Amino acid sequence: MTHKLSDGGQVLHVGMLARVEGEGGMHIEIHNNVVQSVKLNIFEPPRFYEAFLRGRKYTEPPDITARICGICPVAYQTASVEAIEQICGAETTPEIQAMRRLLYCGEWIESHSLHIFMLHAPDFLGFDSVIEMAADYGDVVEMALRLKKAGNDLMTLVGGRAIHPVNVKVGGFYRMPTKLEMLALRPAIASGLEEAFATIKLVSTFDFPEMEQAYEYVALRHPDYYAIERGTVVSTSGTAFPVREFPDHVKEFHVAHSNALHAQLDGAMYMVGPLARYTLNFAQLSERCKAAAKEAGLGETCRNPFKSIIVRAVELAYAFEEALRIIDEWKDGAAPSVTVTPRAGEGCGASEAPRGTIFHRYVLDAEGVIQDAQIVPPTSQNQPAIEADLREAAQSWVDMDDHDLTHRCEHAIRNYDPCISCATHFLDLRVDRS
Amino acid sequence: MTRAAGAEPLVVGLGSPDRGDDGVGPTVAGAIAGLGLAGVRVSAHEDPTDLIHLWEGVDVAVVVDAVMSGHAPGEIVLCEVGRGEGPLPESCWAKTGRGGTHAFGLAAAVELSRALGHLPPRVVLVGIEAASFDHGAPLSPAVEAAVGPAVAQVRAVLTDASAGLDA
Numbered sequence: 001m002t003h004k005l006s007d008g009g010q011v012l013h014v015g016m017l018a019r020v021e022g023e024g025g026m027h028i029e030i031h032n033n034v035v036q037s038v039k040l041n042i043f044e045p046p047r048f049y050e051a052f053l054r055g056r057k058y059t060e061p062p063d064i065t066a067r068i069c070g071i072c073p074v075a076y077q078t079a080s081v082e083a084i085e086q087i088c089g090a091e092t093t094p095e096i097q098a099m100r101r102l103l104y105c106g107e108w109i110e111s112h113s114l115h116i117f118m119l120h121a122p123d124f125l126g127f128d129s130v131i132e133m134a135a136d137y138g139d140v141v142e143m144a145l146r147l148k149k150a151g152n153d154l155m156t157l158v159g160g161r162a163i164h165p166v167n168v169k170v171g172g173f174y175r176m177p178t179k180l181e182m183l184a185l186r187p188a189i190a191s192g193l194e195e196a197f198a199t200i201k202l203v204s205t206f207d208f209p210e211m212e213q214a215y216e217y218v219a220l221r222h223p224d225y226y227a228i229e230r231g232t233v234v235s236t237s238g239t240a241f242p243v244r245e246f247p248d249h250v251k252e253f254h255v256a257h258s259n260a261l262h263a264q265l266d267g268a269m270y271m272v273g274p275l276a277r278y279t280l281n282f283a284q285l286s287e288r289c290k291a292a293a294k295e296a297g298l299g300e301t302c303r304n305p306f307k308s309i310i311v312r313a314v315e316l317a318y319a320f321e322e323a324l325r326i327i328d329e330w331k332d333g334a335a336p337s338v339t340v341t342p343r344a345g346e347g348c349g350a351s352e353a354p355r356g357t358i359f360h361r362y363v364l365d366a367e368g369v370i371q372d373a374q375i376v377p378p379t380s381q382n383q384p385a386i387e388a389d390l391r392e393a394a395q396s397w398v399d400m401d402d403h404d405l406t407h408r409c410e411h412a413i414r415n416y417d418p419c420i421s422c423a424t425h426f427l428d429l430r431v432d433r434s
Numbered sequence: 435m436t437r438a439a440g441a442e443p444l445v446v447g448l449g450s451p452d453r454g455d456d457g458v459g460p461t462v463a464g465a466i467a468g469l470g471l472a473g474v475r476v477s478a479h480e481d482p483t484d485l486i487h488l489w490e491g492v493d494v495a496v497v498v499d500a501v502m503s504g505h506a507p508g509e510i511v512l513c514e515v516g517r518g519e520g521p522l523p524e525s526c527w528a529k530t531g532r533g534g535t536h537a538f539g540l541a542a543a544v545e546l547s548r549a550l551g552h553l554p555p556r557v558v559l560v561g562i563e564a565a566s567f568d569h570g571a572p573l574s575p576a577v578e579a580a581v582g583p584a585v586a587q588v589r590a591v592l593t594d595a596s597a598g599l600d601a
Contacts, residue, residue, distance in 0.1 A: 067569070118538075131542060134549035141550060145486055152481065163450075163480050 024418075027257075028390065028409065033398050038391045040383050040413075042258040050373045058084050058342050058368035062168045065360070065375065069419060070163050071114070074107040074155070075353030076375070077168040078229050079360040082349025084170045086244070087364050088340045095334035096172040099158060100229045102326045103165065104351070106154030108228065108319040109192065110162075111354035112312045113151060115417040116199060117144030120309045123411045124206035140202065143195050147316070150192040153185055154323060172337030182327040189323050196317035197292055203313050204296035208306045209408070211392065215269055215385050217276035220352050226284040226318060227277070228352050234280055235265065243350040246359050252376060263381040271385040272356025272378045273416060274311040275302050289318050305389055305415040312417075342368025353378050355417050379418045386416050443595050444492045444554075445588055446485060447478040448499040448540065454571035455500045455507075455564035461573065462498040462560070462584045469585075474592060482543040490552040494595040496588050499540060500577070501561035508576030509563040510584055515544050516557035558591045560584055 025041035049068055053061060061080035066073035078100055085092065117140065118130040127133040134141040152162040157177050159165025167173050220231030220243075233249070234240045241249060252261040264270070279301040282290065293314045302311055344366040350359045356378030363372040393412040397405055447463025449456040460478035467476040477488065489495040495516070503511055515522060526541040540559070547553040562584055565574040573581070 131546050131549055134546055138550050141546070145483070148483065149487060152484070161480070164452075 026390065026409070026413070028394050030394065030398060035391050035395045035398065038387045038394065039257040040387050040390070042260045042383075050375055053362075053370050053373035056370050058088070058340075058362075058364050058370065059170050061360070061362065061370070061373070062170065063166070066164045066168075068375070068377070071111050071419060072107060072353045072355065072358075073164050074104050074159065074168075075351055075358045076360075077165065078104060078351040079349040079358050080362070081168065081170050082230060082243075082351065083347040083360045083362050084349075084364070085340060085347075086349065087345040087347035087362065088170075088343055088368075090171055090338055090340040092172060092338055093334060095176070096337065097229065098326050098330070099173060099176060100168075102323055103155065103158040103168070104229045105319040105323040105326070106151045106158060108151070108354055109316060109323070110148055110151030110155060111417075112316040112319070113144055113147035113199075115354075116203065116309055116312050116316065117141065117147075119417065120312075120414055121203070121206075123407075123414060124203075124309070143198070146188075147192050147195055147199070150185075150188045150320075153188060157181055157185060169337055171340040172335070174336060176332075176334060176336045179330050179332050182330055186324070186327055189320060189327065193317065193320035193324060196313065196320050197288075200292045200296050200310065200313040200317060203309045206309070208304060209393075209397075209411075211304055211306060211389070211396065211412075213271065213275075213303045213305055213385070213389070215271045215388070216265060217279050218265060218270045218272050218357060218381075219277040219280045220350060220357055221281055222284075225322075226281050228319075228322075230349075230351060233350070233357070235270065236276075236279060239266065243359070244348045246348055246350065246376075247361060247374070250359070250376065250381070252380070258383060260380045260383060261376075262383050263376060264384070269384040269388065270381070272381050273308070274315055274354075274356075275305065275308050276356065277352060278302055278311045278314065285314065285318055286321055289314050289321070292317065305412065308415045308417075342366070346372075355379055355419055356382065377419070379416070382416050382418065386413060386418065389413075389415070441491070441493045442473045442475050443592050444489055444495040445474060445476045445592070446488060446495065446497050447476075448480075448482060448485075448497055449478075450480050451478075452570055454566040454568045455562070455574055455577045456567050458500050458562045458564070458573055458577050458581065458584070459498040461581055462562075462588065465581060465585045466588055469589075471589075471592065482540050483538055483546075485540070485543045486547050486550065486552055489547065489554050489557070492554045494556045494558075494591070495554045496558045496560060496591050497540065498560045498562070498584060498588060500564040500567075501559075502564055503561065505563040506576070507563050507565035507574060508580040510580060510587055511559075511561040511563065512587065513559040513561065514556070515541075515559055517548065517553045517555045521545065521548060556595065560587050560591070 027039045027041055029036040062077040065076035065080050068076055122133050155162045160167035217236040220227035221234045222231040232242050249266050250263050252263045255262050282300045296310050298310055346363045348361045350357055358378055359376040361374040362370055365371055389412045390409055393408055397408050445466050447459035449459035451457040451460050463476055463478045522541055562580050
């Protein structure tokens with residue numbers, strides 16, 4: 001919707017931004033073709049999960065925090081159990097870590113395939129939604145649904161169900177899936193792997209607006225593999241620190257126009273997510289993924305946010321590769337969990353959610369009752385970067401008509417696959433011109 | 435009667451068992467499964483996108499789900515939404531189908547299935563008007579009381595479908 005301002009300017013209003021997880025608002029003011037201000041308005045009341053956790057038992061965070069998001073519950077579960085286990089001095093086994101990584105691969109597969117095809121591809125192919133897209137690209141949508149189903153099936157096998165898994169506990173799992181059960185999924189995972197590589201090729205043919213981000217990228221890094229379920233924090237400026245020092249470097253703060261806390265790393269804006277992971281950990285991708293990325297036109301770093309769809313496709317293929325590797329190497333007989341005895345202390349955990357690094361911190365008393373909890377999801381951290389991208393997009397394409405500029409701005413937001421549901425709801429996009 | 439392969443009727447209970455009356459779909463599906471009806475496939479799912487694969491190749495699908503349509507809690511609403519009924523109005527699915535995947539609902543699943551050619555000729559929604567979706571809550575009394583009548587409705591649809599096939 002477009003209308004004139006009293007000062008001769010213009011308001012462009014979209015009632016609800018489409019194809020993002022959750023709902024929120026955006027306000028852009030343009031005067032004399034110069035962008036004056038950009039605000040990502042997240043005005044849904046806070047959900048108070050951190051407060052809910054206080055007074056609960058040390059065993060409860062994986063089940064409580066999984067409820068924050070239906071798309072990335074494993075990210076919350078993994079970071080929470082890591083933090084609690086750190087406090088309690090519990091050392092998990094390699095088998096438990098492998099199973100956590102397998103479960104997390106299921107989440108990456110599910111989340112990335114949903115975003116690539118159902119939320120992001122319609123931007124490039126000129127459709128309002130995957131439903132309209134299906135009429136012309138039925139084969140592509142069928143492939144997307146198969147990919148998502150493979151992720152769902154992995155989540156169901158390892159996590160007990162596809163949404164909000166129930167098999168995760170502090171110390172490991174309630175039950176380990178058997179090799180036989182895993183092998184039943186193997187054909188679909190193997191087929192999904194090839195379709196993921198086909199996805200890389202497909203999305204690389206899209207037209208990408210030119211845009212470069214200069215922000216600091218932050219991700220976890222693990223010495224042995226492309227970080228998913230654990231690691232230490234690294235950044236493109238060379239900053240590196242263990243997860244327990246996250247609160248020393250990352251400061252959350254409130255801004256008036258958002259009920260989700262913003263964050264800065266050592267006083268500056270930064271970005272987490274697939275582009276950051278890819279840029280910081282490219283060397284740890286498989287040779288096949290590296291080759292496919294290069295064939296798709298990516299370098300060893302990627303700073304064009306519109307190309308995040310290619311990076312997600314590369315990570316989708318990597319998640320399938322890792323799932324196959326874990327299934328093939330699995331041997332039955334490992335204990336599903338280790339004993340975790342509560343003790344007083346503070347602990348931190350972090351993992352790589354599909355949208356970027358997620359951080360949890362807990363304080364327990366001697367009986368294992370939670371005294372304090374802090375959760376920093378990726379979309380909260382990315383709010384300043386989203387706003388910076390919007391400012392640049394709105395300015396770069398200010399000569400577009402309102403319809404096209406609005407779409408370009410929405411597209412710039414969707415590059416991040418923001419999960420506003422993780423913090424709040426309702427997005428309403430508005431551009432004021434004068 | 436001999437059915438074509440893959441043509442056995444499908445009953446799906448849709449909803450989360452941990453969200454109050456949203457669990458009525460899985461509850462009714464569980465009751466139907468308990469009847470042991472021959473030649474009827476029964477399952478429960480939380481994610482409506484699962485339907486797109488589940489009902490591919492099926493002639494008759496019955497979806498049992500909690501609804502909020504302005505009726506009194508526990509009232510049962512029947513809707514025919516299969517291929518034979520024509521597309522749903524855009525207002526039914528546009529907000530969810532063009533939203534995030536958290537919001538992707540039954541109507542969007544119906545229309546995406548239609549676009550892909552997966553929508554069965556006959557899909558019957560047995561909707562039970564809900565009163566509450568509280569976390570961890572049991573079914574509300576009105577919805578609990580509607581489980582039996584909903585099971586009867588599902589059986590009536592299956593009987594009708596069977597008669598249609600026999601004919």
